[in-house]
Amino acid sequence: MSDGEAIPFRKMNGLGNDFVVLDARSRPIPMTAEIARAIGDREKGVGCDQIIVLRRVNGADVFMEIWNRGGSRVGACGNATRCVADILMNETGRDHAVIRTDAGLLLATRREDGLIQVDMGAPKFDWQDIPLAEEFRDTRGIELQVGPIDNPVLHTPSVVNVGNPHAIFWVKDLDVVDLGKVGPLLENHPIFPEGANISLCKVEGPDHLRLKVWERDAGLTRACGTAACAAAVCAARKRLTGRNVRVTLPGGDLHIRWRESDDHILMAGPVEYEFEGTLPAETFTRPAA
Incomplete structure (x- = not known):
């Protein structure tokens, strides 16, 4: 990145879960927790839930680096994966894209109805893979309540890792x-050593769930793709859907x-x-946090 050179970005969203996408395939773009917080700040920066940095990689179309607006780096983001896949498919003219993340390789395709579909891989249910701070043999419901x-108002969440840790509380009223x-x-309960995304889920029927999500290091969000995946597999595992x-x-x-x-x-x-839009070069010269 040359001194004084403004850096272009795209602002995108998946169901309102919004991202600033930076393309570092042709130029170096540094990223730190402090830079991510500056870009993600909705009052002083561009404002977003996550910052996505695209980098060159062998064995895939792109490496997708994901930073929460709070400054932490995460392994997976379903809505961002769809956005990046659309960028790549528009560039190549193909109907598929392979994206590498910290959580592994993801295959995305464009369906005939125009929706972007992502293979998010297999969920992990073992307590040490989520991870949890102590052993629970049955992660369909662990001991945790509010x-x-x-007479707790929330209790016995299902837990799973779908590229990042999730806890799903089953409720009749969101x-x-x-x-x-x-x-x-x-999110910061001691049972979750790496934190967790927290969701409230209402089962509307055998093929319909309604979800509200607190995203780790990002806050309340209009949509979270990995939370939707987490809720769906946990509901099926409990035979709710x-x-x-x-x-x-x-x-x-x-x-x-x-x-x-x-x-x-x-x-x-x-x-x-x-x-x-573009970001001024000084955005990327902030000290590491």
């Missing part, structure tokens, strides 16, 4: 608690299929381009 011991208040406490579900989030619907042949999760949904 509220009085004899407004039973203020997720904006309890989310930070649960089948393996094909529509997950309704505040920003809209995602379609999740947990494939029986290999246990891979297929997530399909839309993408949206908001605008393009």
